[in-house]
Amino acid sequence: MVANIKSRILSVGTYVPDTVLTNEHFESYLETTDEWIASRTGIRERRVVGKENPMSAADMGCRAARVALERAGIAAADIDGIIVATFTPDNIFPSTACMMQHDLGCTGAFAFDISAACAGFTYALTVANNMIVSGQAKTMLVVGTEITSKTLDWNDRGTCILFGDGAGVVVLQADESGRRDRGILSCHLSADGSMGNLLMLPLWGEERFLKMKGNEVFKHAVRMMADASVKAAEMAGFKIEDIDFLVPHQANIRIVQSVAEQLAVPLDKVVINVEKYGNTSSASIPLALEEAWLDGRVKEGSKLLFVGVGGGFTIGSAVCVI
Numbered sequence: 001m002v003a004n005i006k007s008r009i010l011s012v013g014t015y016v017p018d019t020v021l022t023n024e025h026f027e028s029y030l031e032t033t034d035e036w037i038a039s040r041t042g043i044r045e046r047r048v049v050g051k052e053n054p055m056s057a058a059d060m061g062c063r064a065a066r067v068a069l070e071r072a073g074i075a076a077a078d079i080d081g082i083i084v085a086t087f088t089p090d091n092i093f094p095s096t097a098c099m100m101q102h103d104l105g106c107t108g109a110f111a112f113d114i115s116a117a118c119a120g121f122t123y124a125l126t127v128a129n130n131m132i133v134s135g136q137a138k139t140m141l142v143v144g145t146e147i148t149s150k151t152l153d154w155n156d157r158g159t160c161i162l163f164g165d166g167a168g169v170v171v172l173q174a175d176e177s178g179r180r181d182r183g184i185l186s187c188h189l190s191a192d193g194s195m196g197n198l199l200m201l202p203l204w205g206e207e208r209f210l211k212m213k214g215n216e217v218f219k220h221a222v223r224m225m226a227d228a229s230v231k232a233a234e235m236a237g238f239k240i241e242d243i244d245f246l247v248p249h250q251a252n253i254r255i256v257q258s259v260a261e262q263l264a265v266p267l268d269k270v271v272i273n274v275e276k277y278g279n280t281s282s283a284s285i286p287l288a289l290e291e292a293w294l295d296g297r298v299k300e301g302s303k304l305l306f307v308g309v310g311g312g313f314t315i316g317s318a319v320c321v322i
Ligand code: UT7
Pocket: 031, 032, 033, 036, 037, 040, 041, 118, 157, 158, 159, 161, 162, 199, 212, 213, 214, 215, 216, 217, 218, 221, 249, 251, 252, 279, 309, 310, 311
């Protein structure tokens, strides 16, 4: 056990496929409109891995990881562990993390996947943070990578319009400076399996599509994300108003706005990019983080609160000072 070590996010990298599906695409064959989708979800377009450009979740994760490694100035060989959050692995095994370990050349890294759906990034970050603070690893890749497009029933207008493909990776490293005021200051995980039937993706059988009772998920998601945000802030010794930016899972702009309203966080302190990517599940928090980091909103010293909720239900939140 290494006492008093904190882990820091050194960098973030992302990848989204080139193919853009706009809301107009759905108007062409479903009973829906751009106006309905944009006003009910905030989504205007999403990226998908097209047939012309086939990629695996591991391929997308590797592209995002190479960007993150380059930005951090870390060599693949210096990575001690890779944790991948995904609900769209290519195989049950080998895991997506093992495929990435090989492709990236992280020869010294352990590697495993976790299943926590749209809360996957917060779950993976929590596990990686705990491995670093306990001294089991020094530098890790925390990955969210999803090809949601292969799980969708493209004739179900209540789900197919919501999701997109993408990947995001952060490099997490032990901060050997001994500072206590930066890095991951708190993580909070919870789950409620009693509502598993509201949002599910069966692995076997005829109906292997993502199924969701949208409006029920919506209600619970708002409450769960707001509660989890307060818990992570308290554990870090902060009040919600101390946080510079809320970086929430991007499921639906109305969910994000309702969470912000419940927490009394003004919308200019909330990172939102659901309009461009839709719900990319475990990739959505790093995709939002990267955008705010690159445009200068997030900088050294920024206090960030990550929060996500996903099928299971799984709920995760974390406070991080960059
Ligand atoms: O990461 C967590 C994963 N979960 C989520 O991201 C989703 C959370 N839920 C939602 O985002 C929203 O519940 C939806 C966007 C899925 C639906 O919005 P809503 O305001 O909750 O609508 P609703 O489900 O209550 O449906 C209202 C109506 C229904 O028609 P009727 O029964 O009132 O005639 C739906 O059939 O809207 C209809 N509808 C649509 N109409 C046009 C559902 N999807 C569409 C559509 N276009 N794409």
